[in-house]
Amino acid sequence: MKTRREFIKISTAGAGAAALGLHSLNVKGFDLFKNESIESVSDEDMTPYPTYCEVCFWKCAGWTYVDKKGKIRKIIGNKHDPHSNGRLCPRGTGGIGMYYDEDRLKYPLIRETKPDGSQYFRRATWDEALDKVAGKMKEIAEKYGPESFGLFNHGNPGAHFEHLMRAYGSESNAEPAFANCRGPRSVAYFSTFGAYIGSPENTDIRDTRCLVLIGSHIGENMHNSQVQEMSQAIDNGATIITVDPRLSTAASKSKYWLPIKPSTDIALLLAWIHVLIYEELYNKKFVEKYTFGFDQLKEHVKDMTPEWAYGITTIEPELIRRTAREMAGAAPHVVIHPGRHVVWYGDDTQRERAMAILTALLGAWGKRGSLYFSEGIHVPHYPQPEYPEPKWTWKDIHGDKYKLATMGITTEILKASVPKYGYKHQIKAWLVAGTNLPLSLPDKKLFKEAADAVEFIAVMDTMPMDITGYADVVLPEATYLERYDFLRAAPNRVPTIALRMPAAKPKYESKPGWWIAKQIGERLGLHDYFNYDDYSEVIDWQLKQLGTSLEEMKKIGVKEFPRESGPLYLGDDEDFEFNTSTGKIELYSLDLADNGFDPLPVYTPHPEPPEGFYRLIYGRAPMHTFSRTTNNPNLYDLMPENNVWVNPKIADLWGLKNGDEVWLKNQDGAVTNFPVKVRVTERIRWDSVYMVHGFGHNDKRLSRAYGKGASDELMITNIMIDPVMGGAGMRGNFITFLKEKPENKEEVES
Amino acid sequence: MRYAMAIDTAKCVGCGDCVVACQTENNVPHGYCRDWIVENVSGSYPNVQIELRSERCNHCDNAPCVRCCPTGSSHIAEGGIVLVTPEECIGCGACIESCPYDARYVHPDFGYVDKCTFCKHRVDKGQNPACVDVCPTHCLHFGDLDDPNSDVSKALKNRDWKVLAPEAGTKPQLYFLI
Incomplete structure (x- = not known):
């Protein structure tokens, strides 16, 4: 069946075709240094510009080194940055390739239809492309209200568009980062401890005596400071326990590898909890002082013995006991790693809850070598009017479902885009910024249905990612090495800010995300929300409020601030009120019970592969x-x-x-x-x-x-x-x- | 003075950061590398082990590449660093054949043989090679074996180690901590 939105694979048709001539792959992939001396350039002959990485969400700070000819040569970590400690990961070091990639989006593209009905991308000017996006936004707002314009976003580029959309009057946004990644963790830890696990995670791996990884493959996920800390933990002789059906890199460095049958993790966790409680290995003082619902938990796991779990998980009962005792022996200096991509079997909030409960039983919260109290710095908002109040938001799209969701769910926004699903609030158009939806979301059928149903799609990216093939307008964004961006103010052991500034002019006709958002905003009469000519003005203003300046930050890249929220760890016997309904750590979750969910985690068997699968x-x-x-x-x-x-x-x-x-x-x-x-x-x-x-x-x-x-x-x-x-x-x-x-x-x- | 490197296989995660850092530091063309990652898997499920290690030129004391070079281009510089003088290299490839570690390649744009230099341009200034300074797991240790306080000497002191292809008699100067 031919769909209205024909996926466009070719870059442009006719004159001005986008594709550059390509050389053979893998050999001399690009010609950056061809015909030049291969002599290395010494660091002293280059100028370093501060940046923080955009190749992943860890956002490590570093320096972009530019030689005398203005060429970007390398990127090196910033020694004063707690995310990188002066050492970027391979992606950060290779971030240079993002800038030099000759396949980058080079200029704005607009979808056109030929007389025979076939569709193609036409190279457009920025004015044309921006007018078109702004025009559509006006049209959608008039026809259906701005709320019907949805946003799929991720990372920094997404955040500029979140600002634009909120100024325009829409909060119908979703990121794959929630429902397709770490959402269950947020909800589970919040309902247990009344606190979120942040990003970077507040795991004190550096000083831990026992690191427990449940399907989390540190070292293959290159979350930089965590990988570094796991290495320190190995040096310190910490015990690593890894639960994974695969011998991951981390498993290969573990004292105990539990090669679990997939989908049975909750049974293992419940058996561990059983051992801790019935062998009286749990931290009694901590449990008594800080937790709620211990008796219900004890009753709940009564029969969940290691022998029970053996039949489910294929992990030997003795190994379950031994690892539980090892954790208890190291407690409270234990990190039960909450994981990150945790959407596995649909009972993931419950599995994360079991991990949170295990953490609490070990007293491994707010203690050295467990989970610490992270602190970030609040960067003041650049002066702007209040955002208008939308008539409905992503929350209303969900309706009565998924009450504990703290962010928009991608699947729900997709369904709301297709009239046949009968959602009360309909999405009519999308902005997509910094996320490659077709390769980030499961259920291709729904995605295509939705992409076909909406009236308009604008995509901003640096690369011709698959999502751009569905766009009506493609907006080529400059890479992170070519632009100013938000100050990074992620929480950590000590609060820091990091600056990203351009080390080179944007290549081709690409433009920074902030500029694109502002240009659209200006066309919509939203100037007051974009009251600056260059984003460096915003940053400078914010930095001055924080007692520094753009000038200083250009020299140091990262600045540390003193902690204001108190110590990193909980004192012995310190009184502490948790942000839950009981003010305690809820082993038994009233929040889940109130919403009709299991207040204690339950193991549910999941389908197994059919024969030959x-x-x-x-x-x-x-x-x-x-x-x-x-x-x-x-x-x-x-x-x-x-x-x-x-x-x-x-x-x-x-x-x-x-x-x-x-x-x-x-x-x-x-x-x-x-x-x-x-x-x-x-x-x-x-x-x-x-x-x-x-x-x-x-x-x-x-x-x-x-x-x-x-x-x-x-x-x-x-x-x-x-x-x-x-x-x-x-x-x-x-x-x-x-x-x-x-x-x-x-x-x-x- | 004797430069050497120790690679801690207990900590290496095989991420390849050393490879990219070398590429950008030394303008190594795409598709080629001066250092690389080896993964060795042994045993059978679930009794499996992996060894991950970052490899490069072993800067051998008894270097076959130097002995077999017909022009004297391959030579041993101060501190035992095995180097190639580009102007003297005719690209015959004898050194490539003789190296038991497969550490050399012919530069596709210039025709001479290229390899790890232990980042001599950095080491001469008292810095570490680029791969050592970038490694997120701190699994690479570099320095002068004659100096007991160097990073590499200290790393070798309290750990068991092995070298690769000892049977080749090359006296390699890459030590793998096990």
């Missing part, structure tokens, strides 16, 4: 951030494609060898667009396969990443929704192998 587990590689870095020439070099990990027993059964190419098919008949190479490895269980997320791009404008590896999202068609907060559980999908290219396979748009 294997559970799809996905994760991260240290050199890539989701799908956004796979075309970066430096990072592509480190890992050009993903592969599918298969246990040797299963590989034997299928006659698969290392490097063989297969197509994957899931339980609903979805097939990958591209073949993926098999990696036969003992590191994975026989009932599961593993893939690194972010590959299998289906857009030829990404000249390196196109067709490399396979996309795990295409295999995720079964979504297990978390009733508590709307999280989209994605680990209930099973795949099998196709050794031949499937016949009549139409190329599915990613």
Whole structure:
């Protein structure tokens, strides 16, 4: 069926085609230093400009080094930054590739339709593109109200547009970062401790004596300071306990690896809780003073013995006991890591609750080597009028569902975009900023339905990501090395701010996100919300309120402020009121009970793979951030494609060898667009396969990443929704192998 | 003076930061590298182990690449650093064949052989090689073996270590802490 919104794969038609001539891949990916001396330039001959990284959400501060010719040569961590401690991760070091990538979006594009009905992108001027976006925003506001203009956002670029949308009168926004990532953690820890786990997480790994990782693969997720601290913990002789069906890098460095059967983590957690309580290993003083609902919990886990859990998790009872005792022995200096991407099986808030309860029983909260009290600095708002009050927001879109959600749920915004789902509040147009929706969201069918139903889509990105193929207007954003941005003020052990400033002029016709948002705002008569010519004025004003200045920050990049909220840890026997309804840590959650959910975590069995199918587990590689870095020439070099990990027993059964190419098919008949190479490895269980997320791009404008590896999202068609907060559980999908290219396979748009 | 490096396999996560940092520091062309990551998996599920390590030129005391170089381009500089003088290299590739560590490549734009220099331009100024200074896990230790207080000497003092391909008799100066 031909849809109104034809996915545009080509860059432009006719004159002014966007694609530059491309050289052969992988060799001399780009010509930055060609025909020049390969002599290294000494640091003294370069000028460093402060920045903080935008390759992932950790936002490490560093210095962009520019040589005398004005060329960006390298990016080095800022020694005074608690996120990087002077050492960027491979993505931060390779962030230079984001700037030099010759596939970047170069100028604004507008979708046009030919007389024969086919669609293409026309190169446009900024005025045309901005007029078009602003015009549509006016039209939507008049026809349906500004609330009907939705926003999908992520990171800094998204935040400029959040500001624009709020000034315009819409709070109909959602980020994949909530319902597709860490939402269950936020809700679970808030309902237990009355406090959120921030970003960066307030885990005191540096000083811990026992680090417990439940499916969290630090070292493969390259959350910089955490990786650094895990290394320090190894030096300090801390015990690491890793629960993972796969021998992750972290598992390989652990004293105990629990190779759990996937989807059974809650049973293990409940058995640990059982051991702590019934062997009386829990921190009695802490539990008595600070917690609520211990008796109910004790009764609840009475029969949840390690022997009970053995039958479910396949972890030996003795190993469950030994690891529980190890944690108790190290308590309170234990980090039960809350994880980050935790939308797995639809009961994720409950699993996170079990982790929070375990934390409380160990007294491993507010103590050295457990979870500390982080503190961020409040950056004053640049003077502007109050935002208008929207008639309805993302909350109203959810209606009575997912009452504990603290942010908009992507799936709900998508459904509200399709009239047939009958949502009371309808979304009619989208702005998408800094998130590649087709490769970030499961359920491609719903995404395409929604993209087809809305009247208008504008996308801002630095790269021709798959989402731009759905756009009516594409706005090319300058990379983080070419722009001013918000001050970074993330919470940490000590409050800091970090400056991002341009080290070079924006390449091509790309423009900073703040500029694009402002230009649209001006066209909508919202000048008072954008009362500056350059974003550096905003930053300078804010810095002056904080007792520093842009001038000083340009020299230091990162500035530390004294803590004001008190010490990092809870004192012995210190009275403390938790921000929950009982003022205590709620082992038994009244908040969940009031909303009709289980007040204590319950283990529910989940479907298992049918014969010949294997559970799809996905994760991260240290050199890539989701799908956004796979075309970066430096990072592509480190890992050009993903592969599918298969246990040797299963590989034997299928006659698969290392490097063989297969197509994957899931339980609903979805097939990958591209073949993926098999990696036969003992590191994975026989009932599961593993893939690194972010590959299998289906857009030829990404000249390196196109067709490399396979996309795990295409295999995720079964979504297990978390009733508590709307999280989209994605680990209930099973795949099998196709050794031949499937016949009549139409190329599915990613 | 004897420069050497110790790589702590207990801490290396194989992230490849050393590879990118070398690339940007030394203008290594894309598709090539002077250092790289090796992952060794042993055992069978669930009794599996992995060793991850960052590798590069071993700056051998008894370097076959130096012995076999017909022009004298490959040579040993101060502190035992094995270097190539580009102007003297004819790109014959004998050194590449002789190296048991596969640490050399022919530069695609210039035709001479390129390899790890221990970032001599930095080391001469008292800095560490770029890979050492970037490593998020602090698993790389560099310095002078003749100085007991150097980072590398201290790292080797209290730990077991191994070298790669000892049977080749090259007397390599990369030590892998195990």
